[in-house]
Amino acid sequence: MSDHNLAPTPGDRATTFFKRNDVRRTSVIFILWTATFTILGIWLYPKFMPRIMSKEMLSAENIMIWFTIISAPIAGIVLALATNAFLNMHRGDTPPEEGPAVRTNGPVVVIWTVASTIFALVAIVWGIVELNVQSVEAAATSKSAMIVEVTGSQWLWTFNYPEQGIETHQLNLPINRPVEFDIRSVDVNHSFWPVQLGVKVDANAMVTTVVRTTPNKLGEIDVKCAELCGILHAYMETTGAVMTEADFDSWVSQVQQSGASA
Numbered sequence: 001m002s003d004h005n006l007a008p009t010p011g012d013r014a015t016t017f018f019k020r021n022d023v024r025r026t027s028v029i030f031i032l033w034t035a036t037f038t039i040l041g042i043w044l045y046p047k048f049m050p051r052i053m054s055k056e057m058l059s060a061e062n063i064m065i066w067f068t069i070i071s072a073p074i075a076g077i078v079l080a081l082a083t084n085a086f087l088n089m090h091r092g093d094t095p096p097e098e099g100p101a102v103r104t105n106g107p108v109v110v111i112w113t114v115a116s117t118i119f120a121l122v123a124i125v126w127g128i129v130e131l132n133v134q135s136v137e138a139a140a141t142s143k144s145a146m147i148v149e150v151t152g153s154q155w156l157w158t159f160n161y162p163e164q165g166i167e168t169h170q171l172n173l174p175i176n177r178p179v180e181f182d183i184r185s186v187d188v189n190h191s192f193w194p195v196q197l198g199v200k201v202d203a204n205a206m207v208t209t210v211v212r213t214t215p216n217k218l219g220e221i222d223v224k225c226a227e228l229c230g231i232l233h234a235y236m237e238t239t240g241a242v243m244t245e246a247d248f249d250s251w252v253s254q255v256q257q258s259g260a261s262a
């Protein structure tokens with residue numbers, strides 16, 4: 001046969017490759033998995049995420065959703081190969097002949113390298129821009145910001161409001177007023193994480209760390225410690241709320257009175 005005497009071109013090899021039954025099957029499964037993960041990323045994922053109660057939280061969730069979508073085809077190809085292998089494990093088929101090595105395939109190497117570089121650059125540039133925009137915006141509002149001094153200790157969060165002259169273990173904040181958290185620890189390192197506000201920063205013993213945000217939705221917030229800080233780390237949590245200014249003022253006077261009577 002004269003066909004066998006001719007060396008196949010890369011185009012011929014690609015055509016033969018995509019005509020193989022197992023390759024076609026795997027491609028269909030790949031598309032199904034990728035579509036599934038994309039739908040999960042867009043629709044289901046936000047339902048399980050904490051409520052968005054600040055601009056910082058909104059951008060954090062957007063990043064999570066976009067990265068889920070970008071990762072979908074990567075998870076898709078891995079799971080497609082695994083699914084195909086799983087579905088065929090009892091068929092007793094002779095494994096198809098191995099294709100040409102990928103590492104000597106010029107176009108594949110170029111596409112792979114360029115695609116990975118673009119993904120990495122998008123992630124880096126996006127992250128840097130996002131963080132800079134946030135810190136510049138937050139610094140611009142810092143003059144009108146309400147200060148809350150946050151102290152982490154094993155295993156308790158304490159909030160001191162110097163302007164209001166109160167100290168509590170509950171993080172209540174007025175809506176739409178910029179807030180500056182000045183954070184420190186009296187013992188080991190903790191990490192201050194008011195979940196729905198989308199900020200998280202270490203609480204260290206030797207330095208005060210600062211983070212700013214503006215709560216823009218009413219509702220409850222969870223405050224957690226996000227750094228392993230000892231045996232009761234998992235229980236180092238408290239709650240609070242973003243409230244109207246009137247509600248916040250009456251809560252402050254309540255605390256002031258109970259403090260005075262104590």
Ligand SMILES: [Cu+2]
Binds near residue numbers: 226228230
């Ligand atoms: Cu902790």
